[in-house]
Amino acid sequence: MKRLIQRGLMFGNLIEVSSSVLVERYNRALKHLTGKTTDLTDFHIDISGYSPEVGEALNDHLYLNQGGCNRQFILLTTEQKTAPLLGAKFSTSRDILKAFITENEPQLFALTARDAVAGELVNSVYSVTQPARLFDIRKVVVEADTTEGTIRDADKLGQMVDRFKQDDDAWFDDVLIADMITLAKRTGDVTRNPVRLRHMEFAQDNFWTAHFGGLYVFRGVEHPAAISRADKATLGDLPIKYLFDFNDRNRIAKFFEYNGLVESIVMSRGIDASAILRQKMDFIVVDAAQDAGVDLTGATRRDIRGLARAHADQLPEEFHGLQKLVNWAENDGPWPRITSDHPAYFYTLRAADTADRDLVNMLLAELAPKDVRQLFICHKEAFYAAYAGWSDTKKSYVADFLEREYQADKVGARAALFGHDAPMQDVRQDDLIAQVGPWGAVRG
Template identity: 35%
Template sequence: MLEMINRHLFSTHLLHVSQPTMVARYNRALEALCGKTVNLTELHIDASGYSPEVAQILGEDYLDQGGTNKRFIILSVDQIHLQLMDPSFTSNGDVIKSFIKDNIDALTTLTAMDAVYGELVNNLYVVTDVDDILNLRKVSVDIDTPKKLLTKGEKLLKMSQSTVQDNDHWQSDDYLNEMTELAKELGDVRVNAMMPTHTDYELRNLFTSHFGGLYVFRETPKTGILGKPAVIHLDEVPATDIPVNWIDGHDPSAVFKFLQTEGFISKLADNQMSARLEQFELKQRHILMEHLSLSSDLKFDEVSDYDLRSAILENHDSLPEHFHQLNDMIHSVANGFYDDAQEIGPYNYKISSGKKARAHKALVNHLVVRYTPMSLLRKFVFNYDLFKQEFTSWPKEHREYVVKYITDCSAYITEMRS
């Protein structure tokens, strides 16, 4: 990952922290959370404050002991625009960003003076069985700062209220001096928003990396019954006595049918397929370039369309099945005989425009990119963990090709995330 950071590949994923004051604030928050500090002059952080550079020193789980993503650090409210890099639960990123949005004024005030650190409180510290996940419904956010600004702010607010209610406080120099010192540090807490007002959240649909990967959908009125979640499993079905509508994640047809029935995705019409023809051809090129990187000495910076067509002829029988499937679809769309009656699948879907689908766009994309091998941008934006696994397995030549492609598409990546 650090290689990609050094190439500025993660300008839309991570916040660069280089000012000595901000690095020092991060260290103080880190010490408050973990009891440790790091000797760094700069670092990058995601929405939760996780830093790849710090992880190299303290370990990948320094904010995620027990695999529940409970702890976080906020240096700037701009973290609301970032993603979580490797979440054990995608819902935690949703909660952190909702918390920032709902308390933007208070967090703006706090981060102007100090770092904010906190924890997602749900009484789940270690996941032992799938029931721990299925019963996870609510979470609250508990925060403070290394300077204890919230504790001091709450104290000052109570003291100021007491002076109105109890005239004896006006006679105490010690009491008034303490108020004055707190006010010098915090300002007028009656006017300056400092205390978060929204700290409780419901957990609805989510992905967890536990048990080989589970997508939990609680809002499934069309395919399930009230109180019975639909769960897409990527590994064996874990044992539970809780009623669950299990969907095999290795059956793309079942997954896409579920998403379509529940209104998360819809099928592209004939004219929409034609409009995406150029995108399909680009995905086909990605598949071919990956294959050639494994089996050819072709120089990626010198390859021409003629070279690619020749490579298809020379490697036709060894190309992966999804290349041929995509090629057949491109051929049918380009020549006007695409059958739009076929089932919805990896290349003829779109995220629906309804409120429910928009609310869970990131989660749905996180899921469907598992079935579209060369949706590089979508995978990079919505399922970075999967992208990283694939990226590290590629030869250097193909990594170079992908890095250049993603870098060239930085504006489109920003648009995708909006």
């Protein structure tokens, strides 16, 4: 993984913790949450306060996420909202943390100027030892306070102030006044500067979890289903009507279609569909070259396409399916009938413009894993797992490509691949598409 780290493709955008003051605050929060501390004097943290260096030193990379269910967090600065979330067990966790920091930024800025804020993403489930337990998760509530209990004390002081104002005898209550003065020294004037964090809870209808080999749960759609990366038979009975695994290509395609979750790349407006498909073809060639033991060191796009021409008859069906689609789009060639049975099918799709587009693109990345760019952008955990098993020459090629083509303009790349404009109205083959769908009839 060293080449990924060196290129900023792994552990990128982490927040450095090097001052003795911040290290001391981090240790105080760490002790508060876990009973542990670290002897490290500098390290890096993600949006949740997790540090890979601290995890290595403690020999416990789940020190803030025991059981992988209720993520704990340590905030030293509001700048953590720009950092990634490492080792995510649920796809929603980073968005929840980012929303919490953003919505409470002024208050958190004031609190972290004096102390660390420690907290937890709390749901009704404390253990997910059985797959069915995942379906008991309905919402996540964010709980947080400083290590000194500033929020708790501020609430208590606010209640005392209300009592002091309302009780006619409060002026003579020396104990109440003394307690108010003591708390005010820690919290400041809560009447002028109230120290409160907005209560935030988030519905958990649609999400991915790393548990049980990887599972996508879609409960908040018209036709709910769960989709497992592992054999669905290993999950037992689940409280959802439909359960698919990655072998159920036709049924997953129907699920996407019935819920309006995907759109074809070539029918999407505002993107260079041919360029996107050609890049996917290049990645498929790279994968085939790895299997054939071809050295890709320093290979350019021209070299990759040269390999494709020289070994076209040895390339997989994914390549030939996309080639036919490009020929249709660029050269007015015959319409290719690519059904969900075809290995290229999921490579031809992207998420439609819905609230679940990131989750859908994440699932599509796993269904079309040879597109390493989409896998890296949409599903970091799956990318790193796949990367570990590649040949050295493919690792080098992919790392160089991502540094050159993606790191230079992340926002632009994401917009070009996944951004949405109005759907195309003047598409060729309209009558055919109306009859059988853009990829032909989807068979069950």
